[in-house]
Amino acid sequence: MKRLVAALVLLPQLAAAQDFADADAGVLRWLDKLTGETADIELTLGQEAESGRLTIRLDSCRYPADNPASDAEAHLTILEKDVAKPVFDGWMIASSPALSALDHPRYDVWVLRCVTPELPPPVDPAADQPAEDPATSEGDGQ
Template sequence: MIRVAGVLSFGLICGTALAQNLPNVPPPPTVTVQPLPSVVAPRAPVSQFDATPLQKAPQVAPGSSNWISGSAADLRLLDKVTARVSGVVLKPGESRDFGSLTIVMRSCLVRPKDQPADSAVFLDVTDRHGGPGFHGWMLASAPALTMMEHPGYDIRVSLCNP
């Protein structure tokens, strides 16, 4: 009985939809494709120029006048496994063990007071367990550019004391 009522109601709904008058819709207009007119662009005059540089760029060693040697570097060390953060102050030539890492601070530079503040530290980092190490400069202002890729530890330069 329920099936019969369901079939009848379905038939009534569909029949009502089919019984409606739809307005006559005109067919879409036909589009004719016409070729584009051929246009020739005028030629621009070509001039000759001398490719020799006017003057040579000055040969300045990178960082020779923009940085001042510092006395100690303040580093922030993160153990990713235990979430332990440690602060370490190292002088040039000093080393410190942190977990399986041995960190040696080779040099510390700071920008002069008349320039934007920044610190740079040259580090040698080795892992006793054979993990990836680091040998290079780390910048305090751009840690993502010069970060150490290690699965267990992060090292970040906080500042370099002049």
């Protein structure tokens, strides 16, 4: 009982330990297991793409705010032609695709990454230094 109480007390702290940022788009990979065809699909939020008999919609994409290149999580809704209920409606995690996977006999879909804002290029401290005159540097221009 004490362990359960301790776990319940620590759970909100663990969940708050990592802040996530929302992305406007995500990149998914689609596979037709029968033909071997693959495609990478970039979707913006709410956008749908048709691949084979599937319609894939990206509902949300988020990534760790402190490390944008790290693990992405995306909420997807996947419909199949002539099937009333979605064949998948939930979160997929890029680093653990089998944790919450599309269970389909022919197709596979998984998350690769969220599309994150471009980071500014690193500042080169040498770029602020005036260029040396080659005629005055040692050993050159004599």
